[in-house]
Amino acid sequence: MGFREIFGILPEATAQAPGRVNLLGEHTDYQEGYVLPSPLPYLTQVEAARAEGRVEAYSETLRELRARPLGSPPQGDFLDYLLGVVWALGEAGHPVEGARFYVRSDLPMGAGLSSSAALEVAALRALRALYRLPLSDLELALLAQRAEAEYVGVRCGLMDQMASSLGRVGQALFLDTRTLAYENLPLPPGTRVAVLDLGLKRRLAEGAYNERRQEAEEAARRLGVRALRDVADLCLVESLPSPLDRRARHIVGENLRVLRGVEALRRGDARAFGELMTQSHRSLSRDYEVSLPELDALVEEALQAGALGAKLTGAGFGGAVVALVPEGEWRAFKDRLEARLAGLKIL
Template sequence: MNTFETLFGTPPQASASAAGRVNLLGEHTDYQGGFVLPTAIPQRLTVELGRNGTQEHVLHSLSSGQTLRVPLGEKGEGFAPYLVGCFQLSGVQEGLNALISGNVPSGGLSSSAALEVATLRALRGLYGLELNDVDLALRGVQVEHEFVGVKCGVMDQMASSLADTQTMLLIDTRSLERRSVPFPAGAEVLVIDSGVPRRLAESGYNQRRAEVEEAARQLGVKELRDVTDLAAVETLPEPLRARARHVVSENARVLRGLQADAAEFGQLMNASHASLRDDYAVSHPKVDELVNLLQAQPSVYGARMTGAGFGGAVVALVRVGQAAAVAQAVIAEFGNDAVQLVP
């Protein structure tokens, strides 16, 4: 197996890791000041760094086997902008070697945020940067906006930087206030990757953001977070009406979920998926099929797509102790493209 030293000839000078995340409720609300309920997953990405004394960055991914060389001042292609953006925004003015390893899948579980957070943590160690965990998350968001071209909200990086696997993390994405929330009693989380790849910058993600920003403008509010009466969005033309209806109803589902037992929380997840599929139009037929199979299982309280959509993973709330059996049954019916991830 390749290691940093076998690839680059010297040991790494800094190393850090970060977790992926799965979001149970609160999808596509974080760029409208809304509420979200993610949790960290056990899968992590690790970034090792070392100075190379040249005027280029040499970046290697163990999962793909790909090595990219990026001259200083350029952002590169492929996975390079995620790292190079972190380098440039952190003031790096020398060539670095980087090795990426880990097991966070690329569909809907914030592998990009985990890569950014791990890189920034490693840079913090290498250069003694004064970045707290919230600063680090916000810099990751800046990388997405300025180097990757995805106008994401703050949830993914905040979750990767601050969440744990034992609780959900309620984040008010406007104030960045946050607190840990226990999972509903008697339930556990199951995540399954649909096997459908996606590329956010090439999908409708930025279009959705533009649509809800226009909806907020037409309603005369700073963000749709400020709309609590669903009737208010009915004055909008389509598709703005449907997009705004999702955001407003999704915020209400998150807040309701804080007091819900497992059965009601599952119903909220089911409603969230329907809203994402029908009003926000960010699901995918294969993802819908996988969600339907999960929702039909007697031990499943609820299931939905998770992440930005257009493919990727689904999450289910399952009766405690039943996740493995549910996953086996559903994957057998769905086909071999699906992969169980959690627990």
């Protein structure tokens, strides 16, 4: 099955974009903080052609063909992301008359690996080529984030789309989400990033993510700052009522962990970086309360199997765990986890 079999014509443009894991900096991006994601060698590919007044798309993974007119409201399916990027282009002064898309991907959906951002960025790259739009990779990331936040309804920060559009596989993207300054940094030498997926699916648009974001905004308001990124002293968050104190403690501490993580990357200190990852997970579990017992247990299993550090990746409420593993111990690490955990996928 391919584009021609579905639509009866040949595609006019092809593009792709990677998913990502987040090594450090979870739930900091919507408080103008620091993040440290790393693109994965797993891609979403989009073939595209022009259409008139509508968006049509076939998902090879879902084996679904969907179509809606331009301007249609979101309906909670994968087509929302494609209609969303067309809408965002129009809002930015780049009207697109319509498009057909054929989507294939080897990224697990719902695993916290940013399959939605990969789809958005890939589709925007295809539309940029198709309509010869004068847009930079940074502008594509901003448009993709706007599509997801304002059209789809997931009030995400900018990290996922920036990692998919600007990151490099095998490196970490250090991003200041306030200034949009970014730098690609090498991962610690002699290590390997593993993604551990138990198939714990999640749906961010169902409210829990947006609730955490609202709590963070209220914490910043009560502390009298524009964003929690501006709180330098962890002691200040103790004045907040529960659960705002815990939410703010995670974000303020997580920003510090990113900055320390960047220092560890610069000096090639894999052990220090791994310890920061594990600290991040424990904060996400206890203070931000976005983990699950299964994710907590998987982190501990990864550490016992030889990982230098491990944490949930993505917004939580399901998804996958990312672990930093010494290259020389990779086979033993993988064999031990697969023997202990039925159904675990290791990427």
